[in-house]
Amino acid sequence: MPMDRMADMEEKLRILEDLNMIYIRQIALSLKDSDIQKKIDHEIRMRDGACKLLAACSQRDQALEASKSLLTCNTRIMAYMSELQRMKEAQVMQRVARRSSDAGPMDDRHPCKAKVAISDLRIPLMWKDTEYFKNKGELHRCAVFCLLQLGGQSFDTDMVMVDRTLTDICFENTIVFEEVSPGFELRVELYSSSWEDGGSAGSTPRKLASKLSSSLGRSAGKRMRAAMEPGGNSPTSHGGGTTLLLPVPSVPGPKYHLLAHTTLTLTHVQDSFRTHDLSITANEECSFWLPLYGSVCCRLAAQPHCMTQQMMSGQLRVKLGGDPQGWTDIYGVLKGTKLFCYHKQDDKEASVDPAVTIGINKETRIRAAEKDPHSKAQSICISNQYGGEEVTHTLSTDSREDTQRWMEAFWQQFYDMSQWKQCCDDLMKIDLPSPRKPALISPKQGSLYHEMVIDTSDDISTVTDILTRRMHDSDLRSRLEQATPTPVWLSLFEEDCSPPTTPIPSHYQKPPVPRPCSSPRSPARASPRCGGRLSSLASLTSESDSPCSTSPCSRHGWTPEPPAAPPSFRPRTLSLDAKLSSLRVRGYSAGLQCACQTPAAVTSGSPHRAPALAGLSCSSTSSTSSSSSEGSGGPDSDLPFSRPGAAGRSARNLRSKLDPRNWLQSQV
């Protein structure tokens, strides 16, 4: 019985859908706008295709791509339909206005349109370190993409797989919107779909499903159970806000849900990267949840037509500033913030430099001068301030109409500049991406956490092997020997390459401390806190950059304490990651010790301390940055240690650290 009812409903929905299509087509026809009609037809065909593909495909990622196209098509159809309705309304209003002879203000000045491009979208994530470390096997993944809408145009970015090894979601696409007016609103929506979610889960038999959900972790199981509940997949989840106007066929398969959104306008347009706030519309209980930091970085640029196209051109006569009598015949071209005056029209084609360039910007003043008794036409005076001086150029044309047209062009230019504000200061570059194969992007998006993977038995021998290998690579040893006399502790690494059994602290009792520790605070500080190792390690985290010689100090603090437990290391702790990733940038001298002593810190072992040592974690998580201030409450380094200067640092590592995607830099 229920099956019949389902089939019945489906059929009713299909009929409604067809009726809606007819209605839409009618409106389009009545408006005699074949353009939108064609677009709607195209989108409907795409949508049907996507539905069929979704039903047919078996591969997970194919299904996700098809679902994404489906969502985009739906959004586009909605946009076209609302546009149609608006046009219909406008038509009706116009007819009413004409009838009532209540004409609106004529001669409205319209600002010029622009090309708006948004690129390099980056959404930082904020993983909790507990989530990062607790389960090694299961990797909760989500497929995300961004939907960008402006006016009637909608575009989607490529799909990106996100799991907890990523620190940011990066979209490589550049999306260009044409013919945009200054009051635009660019809506950015982030959709995500959980990897476990979707058709495959729906078809799981009940018993197996309950077994699965009980064997997974608590939160993951909750999500799975929610996903597998019948009726959990609402038909409206395929497209934002669809109602009966466009009933969506309920297709099995992965569904995307809105995770966050924001709206960008003219005030957000700038020639460089900017950070904007995101409004998050989901909560942690959803299966498609991702811990977003709450902002999105992107570059939103606009090229108004007044800056890229020539707005006016014609023959002019110009009287240059200092010359009282002479009029020069030139061919003038008004483009962007300048009026170019060429000797001949052909010069412009030949890219010869103009004879005169007159700036037309916000500070320019233009006025029509008094009638010249010798000629019939009025002349136009353009005044600019060049560093305190006022320079005036006078233009004159052959006829009154020409003068009027030039004045009109100037007024239009000023109006455009006032509407487009900061976009008219300088031309913003918009790079259209060259089509390239997506295979260029490596499958594992390089994450900072992946850079130092230690997969063999995580003991100190492995760590030291890796470190010594890195040292050879970067050729630091020779530099170190030049910079400072070889510190005694360096011998540690040469002798002890495989110390699996000897307990750690005994290593450090061996070498005599070369420099007296002049900061009395650190050994004293070691005792009051339990786990004195941790406190001395904390001082290391803050100063790994500078004095390696703080470590002799802290070793003082170490020696009185007996080893708490045999060296059993927890692989890939946050502190280890932080130290090892900091190695890539800092002087290796200091870094070597950090890594050496870190596993020992882990042995003393309360896992909740690990976050406190995460002072150098390079992710943009707020939790670690707050604990870094706690961890770096160490003594100031009184010991002068001239670390190798900028030349000594490995240039390669620095360049990678100075990646503008991680950290904004500006050239001045």
Place this chain on the structure above:
Amino acid sequence: MSQTFHIPGQPITAYVQRIEIKKLREGSNLILGFSIGGGIDQDPGQNPFSEDKTDKGIYVTRVTPGGPAEDAGLIMGDKIMQVNGWDMTMVTHDQARKKLTKKSEDVVRLLVTRKSLEDAVRKSM
């Protein structure tokens, strides 16, 4: 001053060096010849030059060889404390950039601090 740990709100003391850079005119632009990073709106953990990873100050990330900044003695890794009297320790990235690129000024006088400077002073004391 040790820059390893600063409590926000407390006054900073530092050993600074004065650097006067004369801007170079290139067409209609005035360039200084270096790049900056940092700012209170940026992530301080990404700064490879700072000792204190919560330091949101403005740092010099690159110095163009042969440019006006290099001639004046600016070095990569310097932290800019003031520009022509304007404070740079609590500004956004864009505010810092604007203070450096004012079209009406031909010269910027910076106060910069660097670790080696501090050490040198301390050694000589």
